[in-house]
Amino acid sequence: MFALIIAGVLLGASFFSFIRITGEECDETFRRGPEMISAEVSRLDLNQFNRLDINYSCNDEDGNNQSIYVRGGVHVVISTDSTTTIPYALVPETMTGNVSMADGSDELTLDVAFSHRYCEFIDSMSSPISIRIPAGMQLDGVKCTNSVDTHLITENLDMNDIDFELDSDVWLYLNYGTFGNVTVSGNNYVNVFDSKIKTLTIDGYDETGIIYANGTVVGETILRGSSVDYELNGVADFRAMPDSTGTITVRQTYGN
Numbered sequence: 001m002f003a004l005i006i007a008g009v010l011l012g013a014s015f016f017s018f019i020r021i022t023g024e025e026c027d028e029t030f031r032r033g034p035e036m037i038s039a040e041v042s043r044l045d046l047n048q049f050n051r052l053d054i055n056y057s058c059n060d061e062d063g064n065n066q067s068i069y070v071r072g073g074v075h076v077v078i079s080t081d082s083t084t085t086i087p088y089a090l091v092p093e094t095m096t097g098n099v100s101m102a103d104g105s106d107e108l109t110l111d112v113a114f115s116h117r118y119c120e121f122i123d124s125m126s127s128p129i130s131i132r133i134p135a136g137m138q139l140d141g142v143k144c145t146n147s148v149d150t151h152l153i154t155e156n157l158d159m160n161d162i163d164f165e166l167d168s169d170v171w172l173y174l175n176y177g178t179f180g181n182v183t184v185s186g187n188n189y190v191n192v193f194d195s196k197i198k199t200l201t202i203d204g205y206d207e208t209g210i211i212y213a214n215g216t217v218v219g220e221t222i223l224r225g226s227s228v229d230y231e232l233n234g235v236a237d238f239r240a241m242p243d244s245t246g247t248i249t250v251r252q253t254y255g256n
Contacts, residue, residue: 034071035116036216039127041090047101048087049108052078052131054152057170058114071120073149073171074112075128078142080156082135090130092121144170145186168205192216204228210235223248 007012007177054076058066081088089110092099098111112129121127128151133139143165144152150170157177166187174182177195184190185203192200194214194219202210208225212218212234221238223230226246232238233253242248 028168033112034118034120036094037092037119037121038094039121039123040093041127041130042093042097044091044097044099045089046099046108046131048106048137048233049101049140050106051141052139052143053107053109054142054146054150055109055111056114056148057111058117066117068114068148069118070148071118071255072124073151075121075151075153076144077122077128077130077153077155078138078157079132079154080131080135080158081132084132084134087131087137088132090132092127092129106132120129141165141191192218203235204230207231209233223250 005050008241012080039079056068056074058068060066063070073134080175082188089097089099091112095112095114098113100111102109109129119160137161138160139157141163142152145152145165145167146168147169150167151173152164152166152170153173153175154177157179159177160180161182162179163183163185164187165185166172168187170187170192171189172184172187173191174195175193175195175222179195179200181199181201182197183201183203186205190202190204191211191213191236192207193216195216197216197218199220199222200218202212205223205228207229207233210221216234218235223238224242225248226243228242228246229249229251230240231251231253235252239248240248240250
């Protein structure tokens, strides 16, 4: 009897924990478990663009857009491909993808449409959503504000000035790149790995972690925001510039 009581408590805790994760009451979509997204990908050739807006969607049978939960998060990689002359995207075959250019601008909206609200990638690390751009192509900005856990990773980019407008659920990784002035706003985690940046300005959210690793060189680090607690790892020098109505707290940690 005691074992049954314990089992019931654990089951109840698991149920309510899941409600807290998704932020809403469970429905049949969640009860049947995650829709598995395969590692096989399809290539989508893209038009030239200067700004990228990554958007997630999932419509129900009535055409209403629903919130999405992806176990393990969505891995999105933006990287340079020296063998191509046009940008392209690699999107998992089991995911309905739609790519559209914004009218009258150089902004590309990459709308990734999920067929189910509750999903999981079979292997999100080796088969991410990937945007490949030719060498020499410049990006002015990247936007990802969809309230879906996302690992946004850049690799081998050589950019001038670029800004990242992100949601608090987006973790940003700048790997093996060279950048001019970089601005990051809206999220709470930035990891710079083996990159060179002239100026990195971060307008953090709540408790924001910043890591400089593996020989990263940043000429100037500027911390902005209101009521933001920054935790720095590997950041030797910085300048804190809080908003006029708020404060910034900075804490240095050592080791990864």
